[in-house]
Amino acid sequence: MTRRAVVAALALLLALATPAWAIGDPAERLPDPALEARAAELGGQLRCLVCQNESIEDSGADLARDLRHIVRAHIAAGETDSQIIAWMTARYGDFVRLRPPFNPTTALLWASPFVALLIGGGAAYASRRRAVAPPPPLDAAEQSRLRELLNP
Amino acid sequence: MRRRLLLLAPLGAAALAGAGFLAMLRRMRTGRFDPRGVPTMLLGKPVPIFALPGFALPGFASAGFASVDLAGADLAGGRPILLNFFASWCAPCVAENPRLMALHEAGIPLWGIAYKDRPDATAAFLGRHGNPFTRIGRDDAGLTAIDFGVTGVPETFLIDASGVVRWHLSGPLTQEAADEAASMLRQYA
Structure with a gap:
């Protein structure tokens, strides 16, 4: 077939x-x-x-x-x-009930996605702040040395 | 200083979560926490209204227990009663039977509700293992059991003199549970 x-x-x-x-x-x-x-x-x-x-x-x-x-x-x-x-x-x-109602005992359960989002967002923000500044552009001497190395 | 704090924060969070988990495991082992436990909504509430046909066991009438229909109002009879949901087809019911017999022989009033059972099978079951009940109702459709919040046999309820549920056990009666039920019964007598 x-x-x-x-x-x-x-x-x-x-x-x-x-x-x-x-x-x-x-x-x-x-x-x-x-x-x-x-x-x-x-x-x-x-x-x-x-x-x-x-x-x-x-x-x-x-x-x-x-x-x-x-x-x-x-x-x-x-x-x-x-x-x-x-x-x-x-x-x-x-x-x-498979979908529990919101009450004091289930508050943490329902809040957990938002708590996770807050923790993740906080971690992302902190790591962004700690990121090192990009290195300064190459100066003229470094540029010519680079060209030399790339085109022997 | 800041670096050390950043390093310690996740460690601290993991330690906290671990401690909480251990506490949960301990509570599960001692039976104070059961994630699969269905809450007993009837605790502190009067028994639901029901009316079941009685079950006649050969010899019941001569012992003064005719086939009396069982109704919710009968449970508020001025004395505490242990009410046991059972069935002839239920293996844990066989396992708990000796403890029910011991309670019966100690003079504790025990009533039974035969859950989804055939009368001849109930009679054979009680004949084989012994009958600890002084009154039995037949819940053929299993709807009274649902009104009691029963999820499966056996389940045992302690009902006080005014017909209010004071104690409940889901599953077979262990020796500890039987002792607890007996002491609760004395407390509500």
Whole structure:
């Protein structure tokens, strides 16, 4: 098979590929695509308490499935995102949120990029100030010696 | 002088970070800090409202424990209670069973909630290992467990006489934890 055919086949495969659904079981999804998208977005911000580094949308754990179901039930009941997050944090604390809120305990965490920028900027400024001045241009004698060396 | 200061500043920062890291490791070893620990939101709060069907074990009725439905209000019964979420399919539940039995034999009121379990499997489990519970509720859907903030079985809660959660353990009951629970129970009696 020619290389062109392989590339074409790959392109066709890519074009035909469906998006990877986080939830394997279509029965879990809400019938309304807009509401389902909201549920998936919200579930993506909630930590699976079993695997801990996955969202409940990505996790295969039993508890994550229950929580996905709860998120969808609350959305179908017409609750807002913040109401659902409040429901979750009432049970599992801020730990359940993959994006922690800004409060005294997380202040250092949220400030860390700015602190790093300040330290880096300070170091760059200090090293610039310490940079030695460029050497003075060559005088006439040095110029002629240079020419001599370059063109023997 | 300035040069020395510039040399010492990063060293000092590294030493400080190292000391902080060591302190964190020590706290992790003694169990005072658990990065994977899910906070217990119920501490100091009344137990959630729930109503579960009771679980009938053969012989329960004759011992005076009929298959009584278990509700949140029952936990505010004027005496402290240890409430244990368990399941027949949970290996750590087998491991902690002897300590639960010891607490039961010491006269400590222990109630159980069977989490996502089949009644026949629960009965077989308790028949094989011993039943430390005087009352059992069946949380077949696992939704009451979520209201308690349970992330997996076993978990144990100490509920005081007025139905307020005073102590919580995630994972199997160690001997130290059992002693702690027993002394807390006396404190809230």
